[in-house]
Amino acid sequence: MRKGTSAPKEAREAKPIRPLRADASRNRDKLVEVAGHAFAEKGGNASLEDIARQAGVGIGTLYRHFPTREHLVEIVYRREVEGLCAAADELARHNAPDAALAEWMQRFVDYIAAKRGMANSLRILFNANSEVFANTSGMVAHALRKLVDAAVSDGSIRSDINSADLLQALSGIYSAPDTPDWREQSRRLVSLLMDGLRWGARKAM
Structure with missing residues (x-):
């Protein structure tokens, strides 16, 4: 590529997929673990807010990992x-x-x-x-x-x-x-x- 020439549009827009940070990965795993117990014990009445609280994170963290139930x-x-x-x-x-x-x-x-x-x-x-x-x-x-x-x-x-x-x-x-x-x-x-x-x-x- 000549000096001063822009990279192709696809290359400029492509972004590498970043792995989750260690703490984010732990939060995600904990949410999944807690949710499994909550669904088994409370069924459809299991609250996402309660799941987040029991996992030790905020509801915003839950929705960042899982946008919907x-x-x-x-x-x-x-x-x-x-x-x-x-x-x-x-x-x-x-x-x-x-x-x-x-x-x-x-x-x-x-x-x-x-x-x-x-x-x-x-x-x-x-x-x-x-x-x-x-x-x-x-x-x-x-x-x-x-x-x-x-x-x-x-x-x-x-x-x-x-x-x-x-x-x-x-x-x-x-x-x-x-x-x-x-x-x-x-x-x-x-x-x-x-x-x-x-x-x-x-x-x-």
């Missing part, structure tokens, strides 16, 4: 899915196959609780063709299938179980009535499911 929900939902799937690998490393499956199924209740709390925003995201569903599709089913296959191979659960059927049974708690003891009741039902999986297993015979 749906922006926040999208990130929280992705975090919940990824966390549940990561838990499957972690539990499998440190527990017997049937124990890993049993604990993961209990964690599934918490995942459903958060998902129920984000239901309205998730519907908005779905109608807007958000990529979050395409990007996470099949992840939970794959995590469960690995746990089931390991427990079947180990002989600690019955061999005629289909992981897709089990996931459908587990997912049924999503539509259960929203009573004060919903989560405790769901945990009991999950325990009953696990008892059924163990009944007639090779190791139990």
Whole structure:
């Protein structure tokens, strides 16, 4: 380029994407963590102002990271899915196959609780063709299938179980009535499911 010649317009307008500063990244991660708990505990009544306050930041900071509730929900939902799937690998490393499956199924209740709390925003995201569903599709089913296959191979659960059927049974708690003891009741039902999986297993015979 000759001296005095201006750079092309595209080059002048292009701005590098700056990574978040360490404190901004911590604030963002804390907001997502707090929001996940708030949606699970309070559902659609979870206040963004309360989430910001519990995360130790102002509401302006929340909106700088997440301009709308749906922006926040999208990130929280992705975090919940990824966390549940990561838990499957972690539990499998440190527990017997049937124990890993049993604990993961209990964690599934918490995942459903958060998902129920984000239901309205998730519907908005779905109608807007958000990529979050395409990007996470099949992840939970794959995590469960690995746990089931390991427990079947180990002989600690019955061999005629289909992981897709089990996931459908587990997912049924999503539509259960929203009573004060919903989560405790769901945990009991999950325990009953696990008892059924163990009944007639090779190791139990």
